[in-house]
Amino acid sequence: GAGVSQTPSNKVTEKGKYVELRCDPISGHTALYWYRQSLGQGPEFLIYFQGTGAADDSGLPNDRFFAVRPEGSVSTLKIQRTERGDSAVYLCASSSLGGAEAFFGQGTRLTVV
Amino acid sequence: AQTVTQSQPEMSVQEAETVTLSCTYDTSENNYYLFWYKQPPSRQMILVIRQEAYKQQNATENRFSVNFQKAAKSFSLKISDSQLGDTAMYFCAFGGSQGTYKYIFGTGTRLKVLA
Numbered sequence: 001g002a003g004v005s006q007t008p009s010n011k012v013t014e015k016g017k018y019v020e021l022r023c024d025p026i027s028g029h030t031a032l033y034w035y036r037q038s039l040g041q042g043p044e045f046l047i048y049f050q051g052t053g054a055a056d057d058s059g060l061p062n063d064r065f066f067a068v069r070p071e072g073s074v075s076t077l078k079i080q081r082t083e084r085g086d087s088a089v090y091l092c093a094s095s096s097l098g099g100a101e102a103f104f105g106q107g108t109r110l111t112v113v
Numbered sequence: 114a115q116t117v118t119q120s121q122p123e124m125s126v127q128e129a130e131t132v133t134l135s136c137t138y139d140t141s142e143n144n145y146y147l148f149w150y151k152q153p154p155s156r157q158m159i160l161v162i163r164q165e166a167y168k169q170q171n172a173t174e175n176r177f178s179v180n181f182q183k184a185a186k187s188f189s190l191k192i193s194d195s196q197l198g199d200t201a202m203y204f205c206a207f208g209g210s211q212g213t214y215k216y217i218f219g220t221g222t223r224l225k226v227l228a
Contacts, residue, residue: 033214042117042204042218043158056215089156095214101148102214104158 002026004105006092012111013082021077021108025094032075033102034067035091043091049075082112115140115207119219126195127227133180134190134222136205145207147181147188148216152202161203164188195226 005024013019025032031050035043045059049069057067064082069075079086089109093102116139126132138147149161164172164181171179176196180189192199202223208216 031214033216035216040220042206042220043216044218045215048213048215056213091156091158093158093214101160101163102216107156109156 004092004094004103006090006105006108008108009106010109010111012113015082015084015112017082019079019082019110021079021090021110023075023077023092023094023105025073025075025092026096026103027073029094029096029099029103030072031095031097031099031102032069033093033095034075034077035093037089037091037107039088046077079110082110084112086110087112115142115217117205117207117217117219119205119222121222122220123223123225125225125227126192128195128197130195131191131193132195132224134192134203134205134224136188136190136219138186138188138205138207138217140186140207147179148206148208149177149179149188149190150204150206150218151199152204152221153200158204162190192224197226197228200224200226 007022033048034046037043047067048056052072064080067077089107091107093104095102118137145166147164150158162174162177176193178191202221204221205219206216
């Protein structure tokens with residue numbers, strides 16, 4: 001596609017539920033990044049994929065968070081047993097090998113009630 | 114670990130005037146990149162300007178320029194001839210070392226351009 005696409009744009013879920021957030025990167029981009037942006041803060045790194053494998057998952061806050069990228073393109077961020085503190089905008093970005101920048105999607109705003 | 118600090122939570126500027134946003138950072142690395150991103154209400158992060166640490170010359174992109182002081186670990190953004198469309202959150206980011214975009218972002222500066 002022309003840009004990084006994230007779905008859904010907004011998601012409201014109840015505390016304790018499971019959610020999946022999807023990221024469709026720019027075609028041909030091998031690197032994919034997930035960030036979390038809490039209200040009034042800058043984005044914080046969660047996880048980085050190079051191809052199908054997670055090259056760096058040091059930013060995942062706990063084991064309720066998991067992400068996959070099975071075919072090296074679309075990625076899904078999965079959050080189990082959601083908590084109110086998980087409410088944030090989840091941003092995805094992709095970059096090409098040797099590219100000069102990462103390109104961001106418009107994010108998914110997750111609200112846990 | 115790297116840190117990025119933006120000490121101006123909010124700023125305003127009159128249309129057509131010039132404004133400077135401040136950013137300081139800390140790192141022990143020698144080769145890295147610094148970025149300024151704009152985030153309008155649409156939430157999408159848009160790259161404004163990029164600076165390679167090994168380059169002494171300050172980066173410029175049309176109305177946007179930076180003052181990069183490597184020894185002082187300072188990276189400010191100057192916006193000339195401010196336009197209403199420049200109203201947004203601006204984030205300074207450290208990244209690009211080791212070939213990845215595992216960015217470290219500051220907390221942002223909310224810029225409002227006044228008509």
